[in-house]
Amino acid sequence: MKTQAMTRAGANVVAYAATIIFLIPIYILINLSLRPTGDTTPGFLPSRHATLDNYITAWTTSALPGSILTSVVVTTLSSVLVLALATMAAYPLARSTARLSTATFYTFLVGLLLPFQLAVLPIYFQMRDLGLLGTIWSLIIVYGGVQMPFSIFLITTFLRTSVPAEYEEAAHIDGCGNIRTFWHVVVPLLRPVLGTCLILNAVGIWNDFFTPLIFLAGSSQITIPMAIYQFVGQYVSNWPLIFASLVISMIPILAVYLLLQRYVIQGFAGGLKG
């Protein structure tokens, strides 16, 4: 019994020590962001003159306020677009045995193997020809296509393994039309996988830097990572100010994460396993 208690205490110590080591970069981030210019306290100690001035300067001189709104709009529209179209596509693909349906499903899966880097130059010129470069519409269309294969894969797999067709058949026998069956019977049963999809897509789109770097270069409508990139370029080594902007940029997503942490973690584990 005694050794067991000792192991348990040991496990606790190691777990908390590991977590504290994990948090060191966060401590450095916050500590530096509170530091006024000309503060001579060594970088790793808490500043003696902590101030929120950097936050005010970062908020007022960077493109962050507008970019948060842009990021919200882009993430929402893209995620909803992907979720709606992927759910529609997945339903017949999961339920039909026709060879063409199977072929279509596998054609979508091919997209999982194609890195975005391969398609990016041709899409760039396609978007230029459509006159959408520098607008958020180019991003929404690109995310719509790029995120589609994974979402269809997750939803189709879930439909096949966890949603029995009996409910739909029962609804059918009761005289429920196809689209009503889909909307009132199938979609509610898909809630867990739709949540996973939404979380994975939204986090990916929210944090994506490569796509806006290419499609929004030189535009005034930019997403958060682009705003940070521009701000860092502007204040090359004013680290306290840069760090304040980094903290501001992290607040929205961390707030959502802490509110929904159980779902987010489950969603990640479930989605990545699938």
Place this chain on the structure above:
Amino acid sequence: MMPTEPTSTAASAPGLGAAFAQGELTAANGRRRRGMGSVGRSLWWFPIPAALIYIYVVLVPSARGVYYSFTNWAFLVKDPKWIGVQNYVDNFRGDAGPVALRTLGIAIAVVVLENVLGLGLALLLNGKVKGRNVLRTIIFAPMVVSALVVGYLFKYIFGPPDIGGVNTLLKAFGRQQVDFLGNPTWAIWIIILTVVWQFTGSSMVIFLAGLQGVPAELEEAAALDGAGYWKRFWYVVRPLLAPAVTINLMIGLIGGLKLFDQIFSITGGGPGGQTQTISTQLYFLFSNFGYYGRAAALAVVLTIGVGILASIQFSVLRRQERNT
């Protein structure tokens, strides 16, 4: 079987998918239910919008990317001509060889460290640790933050003498300061550390999900038979974690091959191009030099790498599923 379908999906199903389709799906557990087919059949047109956007954004541009990799397409070349594998030759005569090896090396280092740490943390936080949910939440948190932001954070921590976090610490203790990011070897390890710090939580969470699949009775039975912790881990838990390991390895490796944000923010590929990876190299070929054909050739190389890894993952996972 399904008379209404062909016209719609034919457009979205060129030969590639059909080749896959023959062998695989019959084995899937969908067969029984899918045989009943009537439900959803009349909604055959539902995949069309998704297919259109997918074809426009993924399939067509990817095919064009492969084609352009064999042309002399560039910023100043309005009318690209077929030049065979010249772009590939030029890339590998340049530094594409070392860049590809470096990319793979970083990916492997990241994956090994992430999984060792992730598994250790998962075993710890699956046990009886007080407030383990809070600890899990904290360790997973960096995963939801932008990789670019994390990159800038670590760029400061390992910044130049008298400025960077570690260097001010070294100075305070009277030690020699180090120009970490001015040294390619240091710089690469710092990039690896950055990625590991951010994504260990994700590997931990997948292991935790795997550990929940280990039946408690099985472990208790082994314990009653006198198996110690490590023996139980090796003979009972480890085999059941095999799929989680495969998934973690492959997500990490494929993600590692595509690494961009962290390098872009920490070193920008420097010093002297010595921390370039395929993705950053490709970006600079495109945006700084306008070598579209060469950038496309590099993207094809990346695609082949990802394809090889994915097929390994697929076959390993299938073998594991057959064994359990």
